[in-house]
Amino acid sequence: MYENFYSLSGKPFQLSPDARFFFNSSGHNRAMAYLRYGLRQGEGFIVITGGIGTGKTMLVSNLFNELHDDNVVAAQLVSTQINEDDVLRMISAAFGLAHENLSKAALLRNLEAFFRARRAEGRRVLLVVDEAQNLPQRAIEELRMLSNYQEDGQALLQSFLLGQLELKQTLQGPGMEQVRQRIIAGYHLRPLDRQELQAYVEHRLALVGWQNDPAISDAAFDAIFTSTGGVPRRVNTLCDRLMLFGSLEELHEFTDTHVLTVVEEMTQEIGRGDGASGESSGSGSAAAHGRASADRPGDLEGRVALLEQEVQQLRSTLARTRRLVKQAIMLQMDAEDEDDAL
Numbered sequence: 213m214y215e216n217f218y219s220l221s222g223k224p225f226q227l228s229p230d231a232r233f234f235f236n237s238s239g240h241n242r243a244m245a246y247l248r249y250g251l252r253q254g255e256g257f258i259v260i261t262g263g264i265g266t267g268k269t270m271l272v273s274n275l276f277n278e279l280h281d282d283n284v285v286a287a288q289l290v291s292t293q294i295n296e297d298d299v300l301r302m303i304s305a306a307f308g309l310a311h312e313n314l315s316k317a318a319l320l321r322n323l324e325a326f327f328r329a330r331r332a333e334g335r336r337v338l339l340v341v342d343e344a345q346n347l348p349q350r351a352i353e354e355l356r357m358l359s360n361y362q363e364d365g366q367a368l369l370q371s372f373l374l375g376q377l378e379l380k381q382t383l384q385g386p387g388m389e390q391v392r393q394r395i396i397a398g399y400h401l402r403p404l405d406r407q408e409l410q411a412y413v414e415h416r417l418a419l420v421g422w423q424n425d426p427a428i429s430d431a432a433f434d435a436i437f438t439s440t441g442g443v444p445r446r447v448n449t450l451c452d453r454l455m456l457f458g459s460l461e462e463l464h465e466f467t468d469t470h471v472l473t474v475v476e477e478m479t480q481e482i483g484r485g486d487g488a489s490g491e492s493s494g495s496g497s498a499a500a501h502g503r504a505s506a507d508r509p510g511d512l513e514g515r516v517a518l519l520e521q522e523v524q525q526l527r528s529t530l531a532r533t534r535r536l537v538k539q540a541i542m543l544q545m546d547a548e549d550e551d552d553a554l
Contacts, residue, residue, distance in 0.1 A: 265445025
C-alpha cells in the first residue's frame, strides 16, 4: 500500500528472511565469517546464538544464497519441540530421504549411505539447524553421533547450530562434553547499535528505490532505536507500520513524534509492555482521581484539567479512526485495481 505512495519497488521491511536485504553489521559480519570458516574446515560444529529477532534466520538465508558451490549439499532443519527419536527422521526428510515408518537403524543406514554416496561424488554434506535451542540434549547427541561418520579421515557430515541463548545453556550442561569438543567456533549475535540501526533502515529502503522520501530525522532514528533496542525484527515491524502511518497521513518526513505515535498505537493494539490494561488502569485511575477532585465544589481547575484530558483522548481516537478509514479506502482501491488488471 505505502509502496505506491512513496514510489518504492517493494516492501522494505518484510519479516520473512530475504538474502537480498542482508545487512552486514559488525555482528552479522562476524557471524558470517565464522560460518564461512566452518565451511572451509569441513568438519565440526559451528554454533551461533542470539536473542529473538536478531537475524539468525537471515544468516541462514544469506549462507544458502552464497552456497553456489556444487560440492556442498546443504539442507536446513527448522527445529521445533522434537525428541531424539524424531531428529533422525527430520534430518532424513531434510535431505530428501525416505523417513516414514522406518526404524532408527534403518534411518541411520540410509543417512550413512547418503553421506558416503556424496563423498564418492566429491561432495560434502552440510546440515544447518535453525531454532536449535528447541533440541534436547539427546537430540544434539544424535547429531554428534552422525558426525562420527568419516572416510579417509574426513567427516561426512558437518552441522551448524543456530538458536537462542538457551542453546548455549544446553551445550554447557552435563553430558555435553563430547559435543563441546566438536565445536570449532561460536558467536553470540547482539542487536544493532544506534549507528548500525540507521544504516540498516537506510540500506533496506535503498534496495527498493528510496529517494529520501520520506526523509527520516535523526530524532526519529533515536526514537526507533529506543523503542526497538536495535533488534532487527522489531525494527522491521515498527518501520513497516511507520511507513503505513506516513502514507495514510501523507507525510514526507518522519520525526520522533511520528515514531512515538506509531509505537503508542501498536502498544494499544496488542497490549504490549504496560499494554492496554496497564494504560487503561493508569489513565482510569487518573481520570477517577480527576473526577473526584472535580466533584469538590469550587474545584474549577480540576474540572478544566479533566475536560482537557478527555478532549485529548477524543482527538487521539478521532485521528486513529481517520487513519483506519483511509487505510480501508486504500485497500479497497488496491483490490479494485487488481480486479481491473485481471
